[in-house]
Amino acid sequence: xxxxxxxxxxxxxKLLESMWKLILEGDKVISVKTITTKAGTAYGSFYRYYKxxxxxxxxxxxxxASLLVEFAVAELVKIESPLLRFYVGYYFAIGMFQQENAxxxxxxxxxxxxxxxxxxxxxxxxxxxxxxLESDDVPEFTQKNLDHYVxxxxxxxxxxxxxxxxxxxxxxLQEIYLEFIDAVNLLDLPRDLHxxxxxxxxxxxxxxxxxx
Amino acid sequence: xxxxxxxxxxxxxKLLESMWKLILEGDKVISVKTITTKAGTAYGSFYRYYKxxxxxxxxxxxxxASLLVEFAVAELVKIESPLLRFYVGYYFAIGMFQQENAxxxxxxxxxxxxxxxxxxxxxxxxxxxxxxLESDDVPEFTQKNLDHYVxxxxxxxxxxxxxxxxxxxxxxLQEIYLEFIDAVNLLDLPRDLHxxxxxxxxxxxxxxxxxx
Numbered sequence: 001x002x003x004x005x006x007x008x009x010x011x012x013x014k015l016l017e018s019m020w021k022l023i024l025e026g027d028k029v030i031s032v033k034t035i036t037t038k039a040g041t042a043y044g045s046f047y048r049y050y051k052x053x054x055x056x057x058x059x060x061x062x063x064x065a066s067l068l069v070e071f072a073v074a075e076l077v078k079i080e081s082p083l084l085r086f087y088v089g090y091y092f093a094i095g096m097f098q099q100e101n102a103x104x105x106x107x108x109x110x111x112x113x114x115x116x117x118x119x120x121x122x123x124x125x126x127x128x129x130x131x132x133l134e135s136d137d138v139p140e141f142t143q144k145n146l147d148h149y150v151x152x153x154x155x156x157x158x159x160x161x162x163x164x165x166x167x168x169x170x171x172x173l174q175e176i177y178l179e180f181i182d183a184v185n186l187l188d189l190p191r192d193l194h195x196x197x198x199x200x201x202x203x204x205x206x207x208x209x210x211x212x
Numbered sequence: 213x214x215x216x217x218x219x220x221x222x223x224x225x226k227l228l229e230s231m232w233k234l235i236l237e238g239d240k241v242i243s244v245k246t247i248t249t250k251a252g253t254a255y256g257s258f259y260r261y262y263k264x265x266x267x268x269x270x271x272x273x274x275x276x277a278s279l280l281v282e283f284a285v286a287e288l289v290k291i292e293s294p295l296l297r298f299y300v301g302y303y304f305a306i307g308m309f310q311q312e313n314a315x316x317x318x319x320x321x322x323x324x325x326x327x328x329x330x331x332x333x334x335x336x337x338x339x340x341x342x343x344x345l346e347s348d349d350v351p352e353f354t355q356k357n358l359d360h361y362v363x364x365x366x367x368x369x370x371x372x373x374x375x376x377x378x379x380x381x382x383x384x385l386q387e388i389y390l391e392f393i394d395a396v397n398l399l400d401l402p403r404d405l406h407x408x409x410x411x412x413x414x415x416x417x418x419x420x421x422x423x424x
Binding site for chain 1: 319320322323326360363364366367368369370371372373374375377391392394395396397400
């Protein structure tokens with residue numbers, strides 16, 4: 001299968017990769033011209049794959065988010081408690097876009113970012129919670145808490161926009177994570193338990209470095 | 213003073229008002245042409261007051277938010293408990309943009325909306341909390357709770373984007389308010405007290421109708 005990647009897919013991937021490089025370099029104009037020049041493809045080839053710049057922004061967010069979630073899940077499953085995975089997952093999620101130029105780019109596309117992020121992470125997060133429920137992981141966490149989460153999660157997703165802005169201003173990851181934990185009522189757990197899980201998550205996650 | 217409103221200010225106000233009407237009518241193209249036609253002014257007059265369409269979107273959000281906050285504060289000060297004013301204030305804030313076409317427009321401009329909304333409401337909300345603190349209003353509410361609010365409020369502002377989307381889909385105001393109340397940890401008050409204040413706020417506020 002992998003040997004037979006079509007040329008058209010290669011060009012499309014090259015366009016996405018070039019756009020990502022331009023974003024990471026910062027201060028670069030993101031246009032059809034700069035993307036195709038960077039990719040070494042013809043200007044017109046862009047419109048064979050994308051309707052417009054908005055669409056390629058959207059696909060790039062989807063692509064980066066998928067890659068990063070894949071990486072994160074591979075790490076998270078090493079943690080025994082599924083509920084703790086859920087908390088560490090949020091820490092990872094915040095860390096994933098801490099590259100300054102990436103956060104600036106994301107903050108300009110809040111609607112894409114929010115829709116993509118919720119779409120890509122919702123199922124994984126819920127699976128961890130479901131597993132926690134079924135495995136007698138943390139007795140205080142019950143079906144009621146899972147229902148609470150499902151009811152309010154879409155409000156919480158939007159706080160990611162503030163997280164991105166705090167990252168842009170250089171605030172340390174750990175501080176942002178704990179502010180976020182205090183700002184939301186993720187699972188409606190007792191406050192002490194919520195903080196205990198968050199602090200444990202910080203301990204586990206803070207060794208990680210995230211590569212873009 | 214009011215008698216001497218300059219003609220240029222009148223034209224500017226007329227452009228804003230025309231844009232608002234186009235938004236409320238829905239399904240209308242918002243362009244320099246449609247705005248100036250609606251206002252009965254020359255096409256070129258637009259660019260005497262605004263750099264581009266983005267700027268007039270921004271000013272319209274500011275203008276509408278200011279009007280609505282003015283209306284809300286006049287009502288809120290009739291409530292004796294300043295802490296309860298704070299809770300009712302959030303209910304009002306949600307109700308203010310429930311006109312379907314307005315929410316659709318706002319959801320397309322999340323960055324403007326968020327910046328404007330926080331800018332315009334922050335001082336009022338904090339003043340209510342400060343007054344609550346100084347007046348022995350609710351004993352459980354202390355300086356620590358106020359500090360909590362100031363630390364996390366910018367995360368909470370973003371949940372307004374989800375509120376707008378729930379409004380767009382026709383969910384009842386009261387239900388959205390209670391979801392919002394459950395999704396965030398506004399003041400870090402004991403959970404029962406938080407819900408008690410929210411339910412009292414619903415009782416006080418649910419008689420209101422909001423005019424656009």
